[in-house]
Amino acid sequence: MSHMIQVNSLVKKFDNFHAVNLISFDVEAGKIFGFLGPNGAGKTTTIKMLTTTLLPTSGSILLDGSDPVKSPLQTRRSFGIVFQDPSLDGELTAYENMELHAVLYGVSRNQRKGRIEEFLKFVELWDRRASFAKTFSGGMKRRLEIARALLHSPRILFLDEPTLGLDPQTRNHIWNYIQSLVRERKMTVFFTTHYMDEADRVADEIAVIDHGKIAARGTPASLKEQTKTASLEEAFIALTGRAIREEESSTKDRMRMMGKMWGRS
Amino acid sequence: MSIVYILWLRQIKRYVRSRARIIGSLAQPLLFLFGMGFGFGPTYEKAGNGSYIQFLAPGIIAMAVLFSAMFSGIEILWDRQFGFLKETLVAPVPRIQIVFGRTLGGASVAMIQGMIVFLFCLLAGFRIENLSHLPLAVLFIFLIAMLFTAIGTVIGSLVEDMQAFPLIMNFLVMPLFFFSGALFPDKGLSNVLHMAMRLNPLTYGVDGLRGGLTDHFIFGPSIDVSFLGVVTVILLFVGSYFFSKIQV
Numbered sequence: 001m002s003h004m005i006q007v008n009s010l011v012k013k014f015d016n017f018h019a020v021n022l023i024s025f026d027v028e029a030g031k032i033f034g035f036l037g038p039n040g041a042g043k044t045t046t047i048k049m050l051t052t053t054l055l056p057t058s059g060s061i062l063l064d065g066s067d068p069v070k071s072p073l074q075t076r077r078s079f080g081i082v083f084q085d086p087s088l089d090g091e092l093t094a095y096e097n098m099e100l101h102a103v104l105y106g107v108s109r110n111q112r113k114g115r116i117e118e119f120l121k122f123v124e125l126w127d128r129r130a131s132f133a134k135t136f137s138g139g140m141k142r143r144l145e146i147a148r149a150l151l152h153s154p155r156i157l158f159l160d161e162p163t164l165g166l167d168p169q170t171r172n173h174i175w176n177y178i179q180s181l182v183r184e185r186k187m188t189v190f191f192t193t194h195y196m197d198e199a200d201r202v203a204d205e206i207a208v209i210d211h212g213k214i215a216a217r218g219t220p221a222s223l224k225e226q227t228k229t230a231s232l233e234e235a236f237i238a239l240t241g242r243a244i245r246e247e248e249s250s251t252k253d254r255m256r257m258m259g260k261m262w263g264r265s
Numbered sequence: 266m267s268i269v270y271i272l273w274l275r276q277i278k279r280y281v282r283s284r285a286r287i288i289g290s291l292a293q294p295l296l297f298l299f300g301m302g303f304g305f306g307p308t309y310e311k312a313g314n315g316s317y318i319q320f321l322a323p324g325i326i327a328m329a330v331l332f333s334a335m336f337s338g339i340e341i342l343w344d345r346q347f348g349f350l351k352e353t354l355v356a357p358v359p360r361i362q363i364v365f366g367r368t369l370g371g372a373s374v375a376m377i378q379g380m381i382v383f384l385f386c387l388l389a390g391f392r393i394e395n396l397s398h399l400p401l402a403v404l405f406i407f408l409i410a411m412l413f414t415a416i417g418t419v420i421g422s423l424v425e426d427m428q429a430f431p432l433i434m435n436f437l438v439m440p441l442f443f444f445s446g447a448l449f450p451d452k453g454l455s456n457v458l459h460m461a462m463r464l465n466p467l468t469y470g471v472d473g474l475r476g477g478l479t480d481h482f483i484f485g486p487s488i489d490v491s492f493l494g495v496v497t498v499i500l501l502f503v504g505s506y507f508f509s510k511i512q513v
């Protein structure tokens with residue numbers, strides 16, 4: 001089996017704080033990989049480094065054979081991403097959002113229309129294609145973002161808490177789309193979530209990250225076995241403890257503080 | 266090229282869809298046109314300098330373009346706020362193309378604003394001296410728009426604070442406007458003021474625009490075009506450097 005994502009001794013330091021501290025893992029092609037951890041454990045920092053928006057302090061990453069640090073443009077073609085926060089242009093229609101993405105990712109003109117239609121239909125938004133994205137509900141926005149992330153046929157799909165704040169119906173729906181993608185298109189999915197039941201149901205493999213380190217790895221079943229617990233939620237708590245995390249201000253806030261106003265580094 | 270086009274188109278669409286923005290940003294130049302024009306007009310004419318509206322109108326057009334262009338940088342902050350910026354940052358596209366597309370979009374919007382103010386100037390009694398020089402005037406409207414949108418992009422990439430951006434902009438825009446020859450001729454000014462005006466890129470834009478519309482140049486079109494062109498190209502590269510440093 002080939003490895004679609006390879007991470008080796010990855011480190012990200014902010015001042016004296018190690019947000020990600022020497023982590024290594026691989027994800028096989030065609031797998032759904034769950035990356036779990038409490039708030040502030042380093043999940044989003046890791047995704048940012050994998051997806052070229054944050055430079056690692058040290059360590060190496062390969063996504064479908066390309067290095068996000070050395071060849072960011074090439075790496076960016078290999079993945080699609082649904083961010084934790086919305087990233088649509090609300091003043092554009094659903095169709096226009098898709099079209100803009102298609103052009104940015106170099107989808108050829110004669111393929112563009114067909115693909116936009118295909119993926120808007122896939123997430124059941126084709127009838128709403130002419131509506132402004134700002135008029136969409138949270139779940140519809142998420143679906144549109146998923147459709148958009150698939151437009152350039154990436155081999156890897158990153159989903160940063162794709163079901164955050166959505167009702168159970170929509171969550172089920174979204175995971176059904178994603179599972180059918182993996183089945184039909186042999187895509188590799190890397191996702192984070194706080195919903196342990198979801199992770200238990202959909203993930204082929206899970207890594208638990210805590211304090212910037214990988215605390216455990218394995219299938220959902222093996223994690224439960226390792227911790228002698230009945231559910232993934234209990235396994236997760238057994239691995240990461242019961243204490244509520246005082247998120248030492250998120251990495252985003254840290255970066256904001258560091259780069260305040262003019263002196264961004 | 267299609268990337269530059271689609272980013273340009275996005276900004277045009279956003280502009281056309283926001284009627285409040287179109288009307289709101291016309292208010293200030295028009296206030297200056299009518300307030301200054303009719304207020305100072307008689308004094309200016311008594312001093313024997315000819316018609317003030319003939320002198321002032323190109324300056325007001327430049328002002329409308331300057332304001333709209335500089336403030337277009339705030340769209341980067343909005344895009345950051347609403348998350349769309351991430352979408353462009355992970356796109357497999359060289360940053361210079363993104364910055365060029367955005368700048369062209371912001372500049373086109375500023376040009377449209379300038380053209381609308383131009384029409385109002387004609388209504389207020391402004392007359393073009395030589396119609397064959399009109400394309401030259403339009404070229405200068407474009408150059409002013411590009412240069413100051415590029416500055417807006419640089420500042421928009423550097424500043425993250427929504428509240429600070431307009432303050433910084435006003436701090437820059439007002440002196441640029443006052444010391445550009447838009448409002449008063451550069452004859453008989455103190456040396457310091459004279460120097461400040463020579464260093465201000467808008468002075469060359471106003472000179473070119475006024476020259477194109479009324480045939481009165483200080484520097485001449487070739488100096489004006491070269492100065493504005495060179496500064497704009499430098500700013501585009503500076504802008505794409507800072508844009509590439511944005512982290513969200």
